[in-house]
Amino acid sequence: MNKTTLKQKSKKELLNIASELGIEGAASLTSANLIDAILKAMDVTSDGSPGSPRSLRLDDENLEVKGASKKFEMQDKRLVAEPEYPIDETRDLPQGYGDTKIVAMVRDPYWLFVYWEINHDKRRELGMLGADTRRLVLRVWDVTGVSFNGFNANDHFDVDVNDITNNWYLQMPTPDKSWCIDLGVLGADGGFVLIARSNTVLTPRDTLSDRIDEDVQWHAPDEAAAEMYRISGGYKVTELAGSESIGALLAQHLAANLSSGAVASSSNIPRKDEAGGKGKDFWLVVNTELIVYGATEPDAKVTLQGQPLRLRPDGTFSVRFALPDGEQVIPVHAVNADGDMEKQITPIVTRSTRVDIP
Amino acid sequence: MAKNTKGYLALVLHAHLPFVRHPEYEDFLEEDWLYEAITETYLPLLDVYEGLVRDNIDFRITMSITPPLANMLADELLQNRYLKHIRELIELAEKEVERTRWMPEFHETAKMYLEKFERCRYLFEDVYRKNLITGFRRFQDLGKLEIITCGATHGFMPLMDLYPNAVRAQIQVARRDYERHFGRSPRGIWNGECGYYPGLETFLGEAGIRFFFVDSHGILHADKRPRYGVFAPLFCPNRVAAFGRDIESSKSVWSSEEGYPGDFNYREFYRDIGFDLDFEYIKPYIHESGLRINTGIKYYRITGRTMYKEPYNRQKALEMAAEHAGNFMFNREKQVEHLSGVMDGKTPIVVSPYDAELFGHWWYEGPDFLNFLLRKVSTESDCIELITPSEYLERHPDQQTATPSLSSWGNKGYAEVWLNSTNDWIYRHLHKAAERMNELANAHRNAEGVIRRALNQAARELLLAQSSDWAFIMKTNTMVEYAVKRTKDHINRFTDLYYAVKSGTVDETVVSALERKDSIFPDIDFRVYCD
Numbered sequence: 001m002n003k004t005t006l007k008q009k010s011k012k013e014l015l016n017i018a019s020e021l022g023i024e025g026a027a028s029l030t031s032a033n034l035i036d037a038i039l040k041a042m043d044v045t046s047d048g049s050p051g052s053p054r055s056l057r058l059d060d061e062n063l064e065v066k067g068a069s070k071k072f073e074m075q076d077k078r079l080v081a082e083p084e085y086p087i088d089e090t091r092d093l094p095q096g097y098g099d100t101k102i103v104a105m106v107r108d109p110y111w112l113f114v115y116w117e118i119n120h121d122k123r124r125e126l127g128m129l130g131a132d133t134r135r136l137v138l139r140v141w142d143v144t145g146v147s148f149n150g151f152n153a154n155d156h157f158d159v160d161v162n163d164i165t166n167n168w169y170l171q172m173p174t175p176d177k178s179w180c181i182d183l184g185v186l187g188a189d190g191g192f193v194l195i196a197r198s199n200t201v202l203t204p205r206d207t208l209s210d211r212i213d214e215d216v217q218w219h220a221p222d223e224a225a226a227e228m229y230r231i232s233g234g235y236k237v238t239e240l241a242g243s244e245s246i247g248a249l250l251a252q253h254l255a256a257n258l259s260s261g262a263v264a265s266s267s268n269i270p271r272k273d274e275a276g277g278k279g280k281d282f283w284l285v286v287n288t289e290l291i292v293y294g295a296t297e298p299d300a301k302v303t304l305q306g307q308p309l310r311l312r313p314d315g316t317f318s319v320r321f322a323l324p325d326g327e328q329v330i331p332v333h334a335v336n337a338d339g340d341m342e343k344q345i346t347p348i349v350t351r352s353t354r355v356d357i358p
Numbered sequence: 359m360a361k362n363t364k365g366y367l368a369l370v371l372h373a374h375l376p377f378v379r380h381p382e383y384e385d386f387l388e389e390d391w392l393y394e395a396i397t398e399t400y401l402p403l404l405d406v407y408e409g410l411v412r413d414n415i416d417f418r419i420t421m422s423i424t425p426p427l428a429n430m431l432a433d434e435l436l437q438n439r440y441l442k443h444i445r446e447l448i449e450l451a452e453k454e455v456e457r458t459r460w461m462p463e464f465h466e467t468a469k470m471y472l473e474k475f476e477r478c479r480y481l482f483e484d485v486y487r488k489n490l491i492t493g494f495r496r497f498q499d500l501g502k503l504e505i506i507t508c509g510a511t512h513g514f515m516p517l518m519d520l521y522p523n524a525v526r527a528q529i530q531v532a533r534r535d536y537e538r539h540f541g542r543s544p545r546g547i548w549n550g551e552c553g554y555y556p557g558l559e560t561f562l563g564e565a566g567i568r569f570f571f572v573d574s575h576g577i578l579h580a581d582k583r584p585r586y587g588v589f590a591p592l593f594c595p596n597r598v599a600a601f602g603r604d605i606e607s608s609k610s611v612w613s614s615e616e617g618y619p620g621d622f623n624y625r626e627f628y629r630d631i632g633f634d635l636d637f638e639y640i641k642p643y644i645h646e647s648g649l650r651i652n653t654g655i656k657y658y659r660i661t662g663r664t665m666y667k668e669p670y671n672r673q674k675a676l677e678m679a680a681e682h683a684g685n686f687m688f689n690r691e692k693q694v695e696h697l698s699g700v701m702d703g704k705t706p707i708v709v710s711p712y713d714a715e716l717f718g719h720w721w722y723e724g725p726d727f728l729n730f731l732l733r734k735v736s737t738e739s740d741c742i743e744l745i746t747p748s749e750y751l752e753r754h755p756d757q758q759t760a761t762p763s764l765s766s767w768g769n770k771g772y773a774e775v776w777l778n779s780t781n782d783w784i785y786r787h788l789h790k791a792a793e794r795m796n797e798l799a800n801a802h803r804n805a806e807g808v809i810r811r812a813l814n815q816a817a818r819e820l821l822l823a824q825s826s827d828w829a830f831i832m833k834t835n836t837m838v839e840y841a842v843k844r845t846k847d848h849i850n851r852f853t854d855l856y857y858a859v860k861s862g863t864v865d866e867t868v869v870s871a872l873e874r875k876d877s878i879f880p881d882i883d884f885r886v887y888c889d
Binding site: 091092093096105106107109115117167202203204206208209211212213215217218219224227228229231232233287305307319320321324328 | 517789
């Protein structure tokens with residue numbers, strides 16, 4: 001496959017290829033950009049070496065050989081010579097797996113998430129039926145309390161979706177219901193052509209159950225139930241400071257180590273977002289430190305301001321101090337190993353700070 | 359003190375970090391999560407427990423130590439790296455004691471860090487012989503600490519429910535791993551993110567687990583009205599108990615607005631010398647690339663909602679922690695007194711779960727707060743008794759039966775944190791991999807040798823991909839790249855193994871490389887995925 005053959009393909013075909021190559025965001029690209037992305041993803045390298053395993057994704061069958069054949073191709077840029085996983089680790093995930101299916105997931109009492117995939121064969125089949133696959137429909141069945149067979153739902157509604165995406169969030173009219181979602185398309189005659197049917201999901205209730213325990217021991221009549229609900233914080237559930245508020249903070253703290261921009265604090269200046277971040281702002285911090293260093297005989301005993309100093313093996317020493325405003329008198333006292341000779345030198349350092357306001 | 363118990367308090371700390379271990383790098387930033395948590399949370403907690411036992415305080419606390427965390431704590435490479443890390447911190451703290459000599463407002467704090475880091479080194483190396491698991495286990499064996507497990511990789515179960523074999527594997531692998539570390543079976547579990555869906559209890563029951571936790575509305579919105587709200591557990595129809603989170607006590611610690619950790623006397627997290635000090639000086643203690651990072655040495659207190667920060671005063675901060683512990687206990691006493699009046703003579707249980715890393719890492723004085731609280735409740739309170747869920751169930755075997763509602767402790771209470779436009783793309787891959795793992799396991803039940811190793815490794819890759827941490831990080835919008843990469847890597851590695859096994863082209867060197875890289879669960883058995 002090269003640029004010329006790709007140019008002869010329709011955008012739909014290109015999108016399918018892109019999907020199998022795991023190109024993200026393909027749907028938003030123009031045909032020309034898509035072709036570029038596909039060629040890049042196929043990655044026929046300039047030095048004539050075999051393409052990266054990514055190109056194998058063009059043909060699902062070929063995937064089977066990739067484990068064995070691609071060893072030792074990765075350049076090892078790591079710091080430690082560990083046995084490295086020999087396969088390209090920058091691969092994207094495929095956009096599909098060659099299935100035709102739709103899967104429903106519960107997000108909360110009011111929303112479902114569905115994702116789907118329609119494979120080549122199914123698309124061809126639909127094409128022959130004259131169905132316009134650009135206009136997909138999600139038929140949402142309320143199957144609460146029924147064993148759904150396609151005809152016995154309590155109710156249904158349709159949501160039009162497009163074929164550029166492969167997932168959708170569905171807002172549900174009522175919590176505590178069972179739902180089943182059909183992915184379909186309108187056929188040439190305007191009728192609904194089923195492509196795939198989802199699993200059945202049950203959304204959670206968002207309030208106290210109507211069911212009262214039959215066992216009188218646990219019998220909770222309205223008043224008692226409402227009171228217990230209240231002291232259990234039932235009415236505060238949504239305003240609860242859950243794990244996320246602080247959990248997210250925690251993650252950010254942990255992350256503070258990672259992204260250089262996350263914490264831009266310098267002395268006396270907290271993170272920008274804490275400072276409000278509004279309006280024009282400028283800051284300057286100046287601090288001073290003092291290094292006192294010197295040398296004597298390696299076996300001498302040395303103190304600085306009366307506190308022992310550690311000498312390096314060659315008899316040199318170096319101490320670093322944060323230097324605040326004011327005067328520091330810094331006697332450095334040394335005694336030789338025999339204890340019969342001594343020296344003292346006392347630097348005196350004064351720091352004062354002036355802040356000039358223009 | 360002789361107690362007239364009117365109510366129980368069950369403190370639950372959820373200790374978890376995702377499995378981050380990169381032998382291929384000398385200095386890998388994300389591994390610091392573990393080192394920081396060891397220094398600031400896990401060792402200080404162990405130290406608190408040591409002190410309580412030494413002083414004959416009869417305390418009770420529950421902790422989940424998740425399988426990824428347990429695997430990291432027991433990992434030799436990470437243990438040795440931690441030792442190197444803490445030694446470097448001691449060196450830095452020594453320099454800091456010297457450097458701050460003329461600044462008394464920081465000098466005492468510098469000495470505190472030196473003392474604490476030296477204590478960490480001592481506990482870690484000389485007392486626990488580098489393996490903190492043995493430390494935690496000792497307190498469990500003494501009957502003070504109940505250690506519970508968690509899904510094998512902190513998977514978010516409500517979004518896995520379509521694949522029962524995958525859910526079962528999360529639980530069974532966790533159970534086995536727990537047995538390896540703690541020498542008995544877990545009685546309880548903290549489901550990742552407190553995530554529950556009706557039906558999960560089946561798999562918990564199969565694994566011999568007797569209790570789990572749900573957020574308040576999991577109990578309150580159960581399929582039958584809960585007679586005693588969140589102040590008594592519900593038995594699922596299979597007799598596995600669900601304890602509900604108490605909102606009031608949660609809020610007092612969790613809430614960044616009104617919670618204790620925001621007190622102005624407590625240590626400010628954001629002012630770290632890793633960012634504040636001269637580059638040349640701090641360079642050996644930040645990332646080798648020169649990227650400034652937190653060192654853990656911080657000299658300021660929260661002070662207020664201002665940019666200006668005042669120096670930290672340890673003594674004052676400890677006084678506040680003691681005061682907050684007293685306040686927490688007082689509020690619980692009032693709470694249980696009120697409850698015991700409306701619960702027909704039943705003894706209420708107040709369940710207060712928190713992320714363990716909140717104590718110490720985020721709220722620096724958190725371990726001190728716990729220390730004060732456990733002491734106060736044990737010795738001063740005449741109406742509250744500390745309890746573990748297991749003990750509670752032994753004493754109160756008769757509970758209402760109802761099935762809790764789908765819930766989590768994430769923002770808004772359901773699955774949205776882990777299922778939104780930032781991370782919803784992962785599920786088609788996670789689901790496909792779960793389906794394929796099941797297919798492989800059924801087809802190669804009796805595999806031996808390298809095929810079997812490949813299957814075991816495939817199971818590890820699937821489990822690692824299922825960590826809820828990745829979806830969570832994508833949502834929080836910090837270090838998203840790492841979370842995306844981990845998801846893709848594990849799925850890709852899984853897929854490679856899947857095709858290799860299917861086509862009979864398993865390459866031993868590939869399997870070995872992955873075994874070393876993703877080394878979690880050394881004795882996993884892939885057959886947990888069989889039907």
